[in-house]
Amino acid sequence: QEPQASGLPEYIKIVEVGPRDGLQNEKVIVPTDIKIELINQLSKTGLPAIEVTSFVSSKWVPQMADHKEVMRGIKRHPGVQYPVLTPNLQGFHSAIAAGATEVSVFGAASESFSKMNINCSIEESIERFEEVTKSARNMNIPVRGYVSCALGCPYEGNVVPDKVAEVSKRLYSMGCYEISLGDTIGVGTPGSMKKMLEAVMKEIPLSALAVHCHDTYGQALANILTAVQMGVAVVDSSVAGLGGCPYAKGATGNVATEDVIYMLNGLGINTGVNLCAVMEAGNFICTALNKRTNSKVAQASFSTATIN
Amino acid sequence: ASGAYPKRVKVVEVGPRDGLQNEKNLVPTPVKINLINMLSETGLQVIEATSFVSPKWVPQMADHTEVLQGIKKSPGISYPVLTPNLRGFQAAVAAGAKEVSIFGAASELFTQKNINCSIEESLERFEEVMRAAKEASIPVRGYVSCVLGCPYEGKISAAKVAEVSKKMYSMGCYEISLGDTIGVGTPGSMREMLAAVMKEVPVGALAVHCHDTYGQALANILVALQMGVSVVDASVAGLGGCPYAQGASGNVATEDLVYMLNGLGIHTGVDLQKLMDTGTFICNALSRKTNSKVSQASCRL
Numbered sequence: 001q002e003p004q005a006s007g008l009p010e011y012i013k014i015v016e017v018g019p020r021d022g023l024q025n026e027k028v029i030v031p032t033d034i035k036i037e038l039i040n041q042l043s044k045t046g047l048p049a050i051e052v053t054s055f056v057s058s059k060w061v062p063q064m065a066d067h068k069e070v071m072r073g074i075k076r077h078p079g080v081q082y083p084v085l086t087p088n089l090q091g092f093h094s095a096i097a098a099g100a101t102e103v104s105v106f107g108a109a110s111e112s113f114s115k116m117n118i119n120c121s122i123e124e125s126i127e128r129f130e131e132v133t134k135s136a137r138n139m140n141i142p143v144r145g146y147v148s149c150a151l152g153c154p155y156e157g158n159v160v161p162d163k164v165a166e167v168s169k170r171l172y173s174m175g176c177y178e179i180s181l182g183d184t185i186g187v188g189t190p191g192s193m194k195k196m197l198e199a200v201m202k203e204i205p206l207s208a209l210a211v212h213c214h215d216t217y218g219q220a221l222a223n224i225l226t227a228v229q230m231g232v233a234v235v236d237s238s239v240a241g242l243g244g245c246p247y248a249k250g251a252t253g254n255v256a257t258e259d260v261i262y263m264l265n266g267l268g269i270n271t272g273v274n275l276c277a278v279m280e281a282g283n284f285i286c287t288a289l290n291k292r293t294n295s296k297v298a299q300a301s302f303s304t305a306t307i308n
Numbered sequence: 309a310s311g312a313y314p315k316r317v318k319v320v321e322v323g324p325r326d327g328l329q330n331e332k333n334l335v336p337t338p339v340k341i342n343l344i345n346m347l348s349e350t351g352l353q354v355i356e357a358t359s360f361v362s363p364k365w366v367p368q369m370a371d372h373t374e375v376l377q378g379i380k381k382s383p384g385i386s387y388p389v390l391t392p393n394l395r396g397f398q399a400a401v402a403a404g405a406k407e408v409s410i411f412g413a414a415s416e417l418f419t420q421k422n423i424n425c426s427i428e429e430s431l432e433r434f435e436e437v438m439r440a441a442k443e444a445s446i447p448v449r450g451y452v453s454c455v456l457g458c459p460y461e462g463k464i465s466a467a468k469v470a471e472v473s474k475k476m477y478s479m480g481c482y483e484i485s486l487g488d489t490i491g492v493g494t495p496g497s498m499r500e501m502l503a504a505v506m507k508e509v510p511v512g513a514l515a516v517h518c519h520d521t522y523g524q525a526l527a528n529i530l531v532a533l534q535m536g537v538s539v540v541d542a543s544v545a546g547l548g549g550c551p552y553a554q555g556a557s558g559n560v561a562t563e564d565l566v567y568m569l570n571g572l573g574i575h576t577g578v579d580l581q582k583l584m585d586t587g588t589f590i591c592n593a594l595s596r597k598t599n600s601k602v603s604q605a606s607c608r609l
Contacts, residue, residue, distance in 0.1 A: 006499075186605070189571020190530055218564035218601030219571070222526040225495055251605040259523040266494020266524070296523030300491070300556040 009233040011270045013048050015180070015210060016257060018285070019070075020051040020085060022242025024063050025253055026289060032066040034288045036073040041284055042239065043077040045277035047257075051104070054085035055095040071098040083144055087118065089131045096139065103141060104180075105129040107171055108148040109164040112155035113184075117148075126170050133175040145176030146212065150196055151188030151223075154247040161199035169203040178208050180236055183223065185247050186216025190226040197230050210234035213255050215294075216245045220255035221263055228269070235260055240282035241294025256295035258282060314538035316575045318354065320485070320515060321347055321562055323590070324375075325356040325390060327547025329368050330558055331594055337371040339593045341378040346586040347544065348382045351577040352562075356409070359390035360400040373403045388449055392423070394436040401444060408441060409449040409485075410434045412476055414469040415458035418489075431475055438480045450481030451517065455501055456493030456528075459552040466504035474508035483513050485541055488528065490552050491521025495531040502535050515539035518560050520599075521550045525560035526568055533574075540565060545587035546599025561600035563587060 019039050023030055030038075035053075042050050052074065058065035067084070076082060083102040086092040095103055107125055108114045114122045129145075136143045149156075150164045168179045181200065188196075193211075200209065211227040211234075213220040224235055238254030245253040261275045279298050286293045293299060324344050328335060335343075340358075347355050357379060363370035372389065381387060388407040391397040400408055412430060413419045419427050441448045454461075455469045473484045486505065493501075498516075505514065516532040516539075518525040529540055546561030566578050584603050591598045598604060 189568050191571040191573055216601065216605045217567055218526060218561070219568055221523060222530045222568055225527045225530055245605070248605045252601060256523070262522055263494050263524055263527055266496040268496055296521065296557060300521045300550070300553045 008228055008267060008269060009231060011233065011272075012228065012264055013234045014257065014260065014271050014273055015049040015051065015234060015236045016042055016047045016239060017051045017212070017236050017254065018042070018239035018242045018257065020054055020064070022238040022240075022254055024054065024061060025243035025246060026063070027244075028289050028291075029063050030285075030288060032069050032073065034285070035066070035070050038239075038281060038285050038288075039070070039074045041281040042278070043075065043080055045281060046271070046273040047080065047278075048272060049081040049083065052082045052084050054087075055091035055098075055100075056085060056087050068094070068098045071095070071100060086132055088128050089135060092132045092135055096141070101141065102144070103132065103136060104144040104146060105132055105171070105176070106146045106148060107167050109159050109167050110149040110153035110156045113149045113153050116155060122167060126167075126174070129171070130174050137175055143176050144178045144180060145171030146180045146182055147171065148182045148184045150181040151183040151192045152185055154185050161196045164196050165199040165203045168200050172204050172208060178210055178234065179204055180210040180212045180234070182212035183214050185245060186214030186219065186253070188213070188223050189219050190222050193223045193226045194230065197227060197232070201230075206231045207233065210236060212236035214245060214253050215241065215255045216248055216251045216253060221259060224255070224260060225263070228267075239278055240286050240298060242285065252294050256282075256293070256297070258295040258297040262297045313533050313572055313574055314536065316538065317533070317569055318539045319352060319562065319565065319576050319578055320354040320356065320539060320541045321352045321544060322356045322517070322541050322559065323347070323544040323547045323562065325359055325369070327543040327545075327559055329359065329366060330548035330551060331368070331596075332549075333594050333596070334368055335590075335593055337374050337378065339590075340371065340375050343586065343590050343593075344375070344379045344387075346582075346589060348380065348385055350582040350586060351579050353384065353577065354386045354388065357387040357389050359392075360396035360403075360405075361390060361392050373399065376400070376403045376405060391437055393433055394440060397437045397440055401446065405446070407447050407449065408437070409451060410437055410476075410481070411451045411453060412472050413453040414464050414472050415454040415461045417460040418454050418458050421460060427472060431479070435479065442480060447482050448480060449483045449485060450476035450479075451485045451487055452476065453487045453489045455486040456488040456497045457490055459490050466501045469501050470504040470508045473505050477509045477513060483515055483539065484509055485515040485517045485539070487517040488519050490550060491519030491524065491558070493518070493528050494524050495527050498528040498531045499535065502532060502537065506535070511536040512538070515541060517541035519550060519558050520546065520560045521553060521556045521558060526564060529560070529565065530568070533572075544583060545591050545603065547590065547594075557599050561587075561598070561602070563600040563602040567602045
């Protein structure tokens with residue numbers, strides 16, 4: 001396959017969100033040393049970016065209470081980014097003190113979601129993030145911006161593409177180097193993905209866009225393919241598909257990194273990631289969590305191996 | 309690049325045959341009949357009902373005659389049945405079948421292991437069925453297995469798939485369903501395979517039958533749609549595991565497919581809620597969880 005000939009990107013950066021987005025949304029809380037081991041294993045797979053933890057109050061997110069220890073405890077590989085979530089200035093300072101060299105902020109394209117999640121309007125949240133990006137700029141710390149509910153909201157239902165574009169533009173203008181567009185409840189389809197990206201691409205350069213698809217309705221890979229066909233070259237995913245959907249009990253959440261890589265390999269797109277190594281890391285964390293993997297590639301590979 | 313999509317897609321429901329045939333638990337005949345009757349209420353136009361194969365080989369389909377005769381056949385809906393040979397064809401017609409399907413493969417080793425002969429020999433056997441079907445004015449659908457990979461041979465050449473498809477089409481099959489039997493295909497291999505097949509068979513006569521064993525089914529189907537394919541096979545609740553990878557999934561779930569097509573504004577005529585209800589029914593009967601993610605999710609939108 002020649003991806004360039006087909007109009008697809010030659011290289012796609014995979015942003016691994018398992019240790020943060022994944023573990024934050026798992027029922028079982030994982031001990032600090034297991035988290036550190038997971039991240040260390042992921043660091044050896046070729047993944048260029050691994051979201052480590054979240055500097056948020058442990059009152060709100062107990063799963064991430066050990067953020068300092070995790071940040072300090074991991075073995076950082078050269079050339080790998082280790083971003084952390086920082087919901088406000090306090091979290092930002094705490095992250096820097098613990099050694100963080102990249103941070104992320106989370107906006108939403110839905111007012112209701114913003115109010116229910118962080119108890120303030122989109123505008124107020126943007127003001128909070130501006131404090132973070134200002135400090136970050138002074139310290140040369142890159143900031144990644146997330147936009148939740150890009151293809152639908154658990155409270156508002158339909159989300160207008162222009163709203164996603166507006167919030168993305170705000171985050172980009174304040175200094176976020178990359179905007180990750182999240183289908184938070186996984187309701188999106190290739191149809192809504194295309195419409196949303198077309199609106200956002202009017203405001204943000206393609207190279208600054210990422211997609212963060214949830215597989216709650218089984219649409220993630222089809223949605224990612226659509227984004228990639230439109231030129232998006234950064235894709236978020238979670239090893240073993242860690243992290244269920246907090247809005248649909250028992251339903252899945254993040255798309256599995258293994259399944260994304262399998263697809264991109266088949267398209268001849270380079271990711272730099274060793275699929276087998278990711279499957280091993282996935283196996284490790286699923287064993288620790290005492291759960292089955294959500295990755296179909298891992299399931300099939302393990303099954304075939306045992307039969308042979 | 310993503311081109312225009314077809315305005316309508318015909319969904320071929322294979323749950324009662326391909327699905328149930330590959331489930332661990334057997335279901336009694338009345339349950340099968342009820343399943344098909346419920347599916348007939350969803351708007352689906354094609355429902356593969358059963359397989360007229362010897363119960364020695366496929367015990368799950370032993371009740372083929374009772375099922376075909378027991379279902380409430382809705383006008384406008386086709387109920388094709390599998391017929392592996394002339395005897396099966398004759399039994400099917402005697403039981404009231406109005407459409408049949410035959411199975412080829414793009415892999416010699418797979419054919420050898422599955423039905424103990426070469427691809428060439430298997431197609432010769434089907435010539436008899438084609439002749440009888442033509443005489444009886446019964447349409448025949450052709451399946452090609454292993455189009456994107458084989459559990460024994462590994463990689464399968466697109467040219468081989470095109471060759472087998474062309475033969476089956478020339479023999480008189482009105483439609484060729486290209487099956488990614490072990491689900492190893494990706495949008496890359498799907499595109500390459502379809503490009504080769506479309507040189508030999510008109511795209512209007514092509515269908516895709518994707519397995520979701522590696523989670524690639526919907527992405528593969530998307531590519532097929534982009535290339536002009538407008539017939540897609542699927543199985544309610546994603547019934548039917550993969551016999552080559554224990555515990556792994558098989559057929560793509562009809563609910564998840566319809567959800568995607570709805571989102572693309574593609575007309576299917578299928579009522580997703582009724583489909584989900586049908587999936588719930590059969591999963592309860594099988595004492596298993598659904599494989600459909602749409603069914604699993606309970607978000608309101």
